[in-house]
Each structure stands twice: as C-alpha cells, then as structure tokens.
Amino acid sequence: MNSMTPCPRIAEFVLIYTCTVGFIYTGEHIAQKIRERYLDAVLRQNIAFFDKLGAGEITTRITADTNLIQDGISEKVGLTLTALATFVTAFVIGFIKYWKLTLICCSTVVAIVTIMGGASRFIIRFSKKNVESYGEGGTVAEEVLSSIRNATAFGTQEKLAKQYDAHLLEAQKWGTKLQMTIGIMVGGMMSIVFLNYGLGFWMGSRFIVSGETELANIITILLAIIIGSFSLGNVTPNAQAFTSAIAAGAKIFSTIDRKSPIDPTSEDGETLEKVEGNIEFRDIRHIYPSRPEVLVMKGVNLFVPAGKTTALVGPSGSGKSTVIGLLERFYNPVGGSVLVDGVDIQNLNLKWLRQQISLVSQEPTLFGTTIYNNIKQGLIGSPFELEPDQSVRQRIENAAKMANAHDFIMGLPEKYETHVGERGFLLSGGQKQRIAIARAIVSDPKILLLDEATSALDTKSEGVVQAALDEASKGRTTIIIAHRLSTIKTADNIVVLVDGRIVEQGTHDELVE
Template sequence: MGSEEEIKHYVNGRDDNIAVSYQNYGSEGKCSEDKRKPEKMNMVSPLTVFRYSDRQDKLLMALGTTMAVLHGASLPLMMIVFGDMTDSFIASENITYPANFSLLNSTLVNFSMEFFSSLILGELEEEMTRYAYYYSGIGAGVLFAAYIQVSFWTLAAGRQIKRIRQEFFHAVMRQEIGWFDVNDVCELNTRIVDDISKINEGIGEKIAMFFQAVATFFTGFIVGFTKGWKLTLVILALSPVLGFSSALWAKIISTFTSKELTAYAKAGAVAEEVLAAVRTVVAFGGQRKETERYQKNLEDAKRIGIQKAISANISMGISFFLIYGSYALAFWYGTILVLSDDYTIGKVFTVFFSILVGSFSVGQAAPSMEAFANARGAAYAIFSIIDNEPQIDSSSNAGYKPDNIKGNLEFQDVYFSYPARPDIKILKGLNLKINCGQTVALVGGSGCGKSTTVQLIQRFYDPKEGTITIDGQDLKSLNVRYLREIIGVVNQEPVLFATTIAENIRYGREDVTMEEIEKAAKEANAYDFIMKLPKKFETVVGERGAQMSGGQKQRIAIARALVRNPKILLLDEATSALDNESESVVQAALDK
C-alpha cells in the first residue's frame, strides 16, 4: 500500500464501472469489468499484414489465388454449357417432317416418324453425353481448385500466425516493468487470443473467397456481354440493387453478431471475476447476487439475439423479393428478344444466370473484405507492441559482464517516480551504501519506497536522476540478464507457478541438480513438509500456489532464491508468514 495521496490518485484514476459488488476480490479479477471507450480503428497497409510471410508462404498464397480465380470463373463458364444444352433440348422438340407425308398411307407415315424420331433422339443422347462429360470435368476441376485455394491459404495463414504469436510473446516478455505499469495485462491476454485470431481469420481462406468472388464477377459480366449485350444491359440495371441488398444483409448480421458476442463477453467477464475469487464470494454469501448479475448480462444477449433474428429475416425477405423481381424482368425481356431478335432460349439462360451469379458475388465478397479490415486493425495493435523497443531489454546481449562481482552496492542522489504516476515522487535524493557481506534492513512507513529500492536494484526501472552502482559499475552499463542472474529475490507475497515444487525451485537456476534442489529446500526449512507430501518434490502446487499455505509458499520461494547462490539477496518481508521457529532456521540459512 502507498501513502494516502497515492491511494487517492490510484482510486480516482480507475474506471467507475469497476466499483461493483465484491470490489476487492483480488488482482485476478480486476480487469474483468474494464470498459474501454471505442476509438477510431488504426490499420496497417494491406501488404504489411503479410509481413511475417516467407518465400514458401508467398508461393502458397500465389497458388491459392490462382486456384481461387479458376474456381470463381468456373460457374459463369458453366452457364455457357447450360445454355447450349438448353438449345439442344429445344432443337430436339422441334422435329419437322416433309409436307407430303400426309399423302402417304398411315403405315408409311408412322414408320417414317419413328425413324426420324429415333435418329433425333440418338443425336440428343450423344449430345447429352458430351455435356455430361463437360459437367463432370468442370466439377472435378472445381473440386481440385477449391481444395487448393482453401488449404493453401489456410496453411499460409497458420504458418504466419505461428510466427506472429512467437514474436508477440517474445516482445511482451522483453518489455521493461514500467511498460506493464501503463499497459493492462488483461488487454495483452486479449491481444494474444482475440486479435491474433482476427488476423488469422482475415488472412486465411477469406482472402481466397474474395479473389473467387472477384473472378466470378468479372467472368460473369464478360460472358454476359459476349453472349448477349442487350439483355446484359437490362439485367445490369438491377445488379447494383442486388449487390447492395446482399452486402447490407451481411452487414446487418455481422453487426448484430458483434453486439451479441460483446454481450456474452460481459457475462463471461462476470463469470471470470467470480470464479477467480470464489472463496471470497462464498465467504460473504454472494452466490445469489452474482448469479443474478450473470443472468442480467445473459438477458442482454438474448434481447440482441432476438433483434438479430428479426432483422436477418426481414433483410432476407427483401433480398429475395429483389431477386425474384429481377427474375421477372429478365425473363420478360428475354422472351421479347427471343421473339423479335436472333436470341435463343439457351442464350437468354446463359446471359441471365451469368449476370446473376456475377452480381451476387459482389455481396459475397463483403464479409471477406470486412474480415480483412478487422485483420488490418488487429495487426496494427499487435505489430505496434512487437515493434516497441524497450528501454531496459532483458533479452539483449549488450552490456558489461564482469568476471567477478563482490556486491558493493551504492545509491548516489537517486530520484525516482513510477511511469504510471510520474507526478508522485517516491525517492527524493536517496544516498545509500551497502558493502559486501553486509546486511541492511530498510525500515519505514507504508509507501516510503522500500520495495521501490529493491526494484531499482533489479533494474526493473531506471532512476530519473542519480546513479546506482555495483562495485563502482553503473547498473545501466551492465548486461541486464547478467545483473539479474547474480540477484536472488524473495517477495512478501511470493508467486508460484502451476507446476511441481521441484520445477518451482528450479526456476531459480535452470541447470540446477536435484541434489542442489534438496539442499536449498533444507536451508529454507521446506524439506520436512515437502517430504510429508504424497508426491514429495513432484507435488503440483496449483494455480499461483493455491494448494500451499502462505508459509509453505514463502519457504519454496526462499529455496528458489537460495538455489542460484546469489551475490546479492533481496528480501521483501520474506519471512512474514513463518512461525518463530521456522523463521529462526530460515534466517540462519540466509545469514550463511
């Protein structure tokens, strides 16, 4: 806890919406009710979205695009086959016979008609077989092209997303602690899950579907103008209305879907907050209240879902009304052209369906364009974090690495304030000198800067003014990773990871042996209680060490610090949860 002014500054700076029941559940749930104001979406350029694609990815995307274009062009081209086949049917129905057939006897007439009918039907069967081959070939080609376009784009997107996740997580891990003070950790978790999923959706098969729709549009109109430009121009007058209605339908559904997901997300946030602090909820008897709060958010989702269903069905009705209206106009004018011009019924069908398919493809491309726009917006936030260069880079190899460190520590006129609260001075000209082998205790009121001093020694932050030196070397000149390897830290509230006790102790030094882990546990007075557990050192401590008591967690944390044989040992009330006997044993080990 800080001073009274710090507490006021902290409380006044928080969102009023966070003041909900059981406000003090704990740090796990503090981000659940966070509500950010909608901001204008920043986007990266269309090509920048693919910045993590390598040569193989570009080849996959190129081949996938080629197959998508072929897939999109296949449907209008199939209309040509359909029109020709229709004309073949009509030609077979219009069988004419010589006029003098009526002068012959009935037997000869019947024989002649049967002969000509069998001849025409034989030719029709041969033509239909040929068209069946055409359809089969187009179908096989579409199957192959569709599989390649979707699989190649999906594969390329998956490969890129893997690199983006790796780069993003690495970028977050290398940021200085001050960066986390001004960036919400829960927001980072959302970024790595939701935003990267949006990128994956936007640069995957949706791109292939967009190219497919564009190819269908252009091919449809090319076929239409080639086969019959008069009818094409008439149908073209209604095409914008059809395309607009289809796009509007998709937009309405996507808007309500977004609102519905937001409502469910609010309900999920309530559940996450309550489950993270379920012990506190049960202790205060708040089960009914939290259930009602969760159900209220579900009611909002239900209301939006009903609105979505009504709007979607009305939009669908309007769209189909326009579709059937265009059918009526096209067939009416097509009939006129058949009677007064050189149009055939097959040509009318070819033009009509080619233009219709091309027009609908415009609306089908809208969701793909929206997904790509969302991917560009999500990529802006993700890439901004990846490109952010930390002031204190723990992954850098730069900096001096002394061969030997004694541990003489000195603060020289140090001034410091936290990045999140730059107007509040924490340290005001601190001067402190600690010699090798010396034990120094920092004592003072809450918020006076004790923990801040410990964090400055670890170089979580750099002082605003003044210098901090070890053996006369400025901390800024030392390699950050090397500096932290020679420092052991035990905090007042130690954090354990959801793994075994041995792995938690091994976190102090990667190359530690099992014998050294047991030795450190004995020095921390943790060995006895560990050996009483069913799985001993292989016991899983639970999430954040929930299966361990406060004293057990502290002793494991002390063992973790001791196992690395640090030159400098920093303790922030490290034995506050221990009894007197355990504290004396641990203190003797620390002194040693």
C-alpha cells in the same frame, strides 16, 4: 466418351478440396505464428506495460482474438477471391458482348463500393470496441477465478458477477451496433444489385428495339451480370469475419510491434567478470507511468555495501518497494542512476543482471508442479542449469536445507516429488515461503532481495522462516523490506523512508536511541 464425362467434375472436386484445405491450413498456421509472436512480444515488455493491461486481456488476445484472425484469413479468403474473380469475369464478358449496356450496369458498382467503404469504417470501429469490452470482461473473470477463495470468503460473488455482466453488456452494445451496420450494408448492397437487374432489363429492351444489338447479346450480358452480382453478394457474409479480424489484429500487432524500453531478452549491455555486490542509488527520482502525477522517490541517495544486510522500513507508500523495482530494472528512474559495483545498471545486460539477483516476496508464487521443479526454476539461466542431474539434485537439496525446508519436505509422502497444487494451495504459508527461499538461493545469487517475506506469516512460521532468511543472507548483499523494526534487529544498516525520502539510517540500537 461417356466414361470420360466425370473427369472434369472429379478434377473440379480435387481442385476445390485442395484450395479449401490449403487456405484452412494456411490460416491455422498463420494464427499459430501470431500466437507465438504475441506471447514472445508480451514476455519482452517492461513491467509498466502490465500496469495498464490485465492478465485477462492478454488471455483474450492470445485465444479469442487470434481465433477471429484465423477465421478471417482461412477458407473465406479463397471463397472471396473466387467470388471477386467471377464478378470481374462476368463484366469482362459483358463488355465484349455489348459495352454500352455493361457500362450502364457498372454505374451501380460505384454505389456498392461506396456503401462497402463507408460501412467498413464503422464496422472496424465497432469491432474494436467489441473486442476491447470482451478483453476487459476477461480480465475480471481472470481475477475472480484466480482469487476464488477470497471471493467466496467475503461473499463478493454476486458483485463480481455483476461487474463481469457489465462488461458483457458493453460488448453486446457494440456487437448490436456492429450487426446493425452489417445489416444496413448488406441490405443496401442487395437493393442496388436488384436495381441493377431492373436497369439492365429496361435498357437492354431499349437497345433491342432500336436495333443496336441482338437479344442473344442482351441475355448473355444480363446472365453474366446476375451471376457476377450473386458472386459479389456472397462476399458480404465474409465481410464481418474480415473486419473482426482487422480489429483483433490491430490490437495484437500493436503489442507485437511495440518496442519495450526495457527488453529482458536483449543481448545488449556489458557483463562483469566478478560481482562484489556493492549497490549505490544516486539522487534517485521516480514516478510510475500509471501515476505520473506522483513523485514516489525524491532525490534518494543510498549506498548498500557488499555482503551486508540493509533493511528498509517506513509506512506504506514511502518508496521501499520502489527501491527493489529499480534495482531489478522493472522500471528506469526518471532521474539519477542505480549502480552495481560502480557500473550503471542501464549499461549492464539485463538478463545477466537479473541472474545476479533473487527476490523473495511477501506472497510467494509457486507453480502447479512438484516441489523439486519449483526449486529448480531458480536455476534457469544460471551456469548451474546444465549440470548433470545428480549435481542439480544435490544443489536443490542443499538450498532446501539452507531454507529450513528439507526436513518438512522429507516428511511428505512423495518428498521432493510432491505436487504443491495451483499456486501452492496444498502447502501452508510458511512452507511456501521456505520453498520460495530455496528457489531464490539455489543459483547462489550475489544479491538477495526480501520484500516483507515474513509479514503474512503467523508467529511460529515467522520464526522458522526468519531463521531461514538469516541463513540465506550470509555472504550476500541483502536488502530487506519490513514494516517493523523488531524483525530486522540484526541488519547492518536500517534505512527509514518517509514520503520518498530517507529521513534517518543506522543500526537498530542507534535508531532506538
């Protein structure tokens, strides 16, 4: 018999170990799935969603907030279920032994539930505010770190640090309120628990004196209630984890459940068998969601013929970049329609539409990988993506030659396998721009958009890049945004925009006259 006595303890150890590991694994697995679904949901959103949400907030949601959810749904769930089961079992035993005393002791449970329910409302509210403040602080930190060179150059480190500190102080304020509320809740609950002990002993002694029950029953009931009360007390430390998880989950699932009005992953919409590249803007009116009081386009009508170059000029805020944003369907116009080859782009499959268009912006963004992989990014989703490696390499080199980038690439020690550094910091502005042009044309798009692609370059680099752009524009419908007429002399049509309206258009010579 003695050899068998350890068996129950071993079985208990195995069961507890299995339960704990199971809950921890489940929590981690669920958190991983939430991260995947959150990022997938973020990538499905329209650009207007990001106008109001900083990159730092997204980073905070996908890291810190999912960690809070994981903490709230892992082993603490098992411990809480065990504690609640013990609490209920204790009172069931009490009712079996002597229901009158147990019923009296149950009266305090109502007070405990009331305190927990009332405090939980404030805890969830304060947790949400705390999470929001940390998210805003994360946005500031993200902006500072991504533009550290500018911060250093302008000596704004101290000011930016104070901005970050302000968000942390705001988070600390809500965190203090949160901890005070939890303290009041735990203190109130434990006071009622100890009050319950006193009430139980007092009423139990009266029942013994009156002869209604025996001492053994009273002791059994009180021990059961004490054990049950302590088990309930073990739930309270987990309350903060649960409420923080609820607050974090509310933010994350609001994004996961959000249906994007412009979903780039949707399979809906038609595709055209052949794209000529004719573009038409019909009576376009538009406002940005972040500035609903400002009408940025006011009845614009514009036809861009296939295979021709159309330039947009005008002062800042005149609506030039809005034209590109509407054509790419970053936004839908509030009035009018945009057509490609006579078809409203809102009826076209969005993924397919964007595969027909390439954009070269003023400040090109390169990925922290090799030149080869940066240019290859332009093939993603195109019919050429799955070609044999040799064909892909040839296509990439041809695009680099067309962009006047091949010669300088071959002059680098590692040629196309040269790493460009974070955001392309290891390359000059002109080199980055030429790689961006190569990436834009490697998939042979029918429509090319150039958003002030040379305005940030010096005179020497501008000449080289302009030559690359002229070569890249051949045979494509090209829309160029520029501030200066001198940079778009060869455009087939120059459109002058002022305050969201077309005031004149024509060739360079016609406008100069």
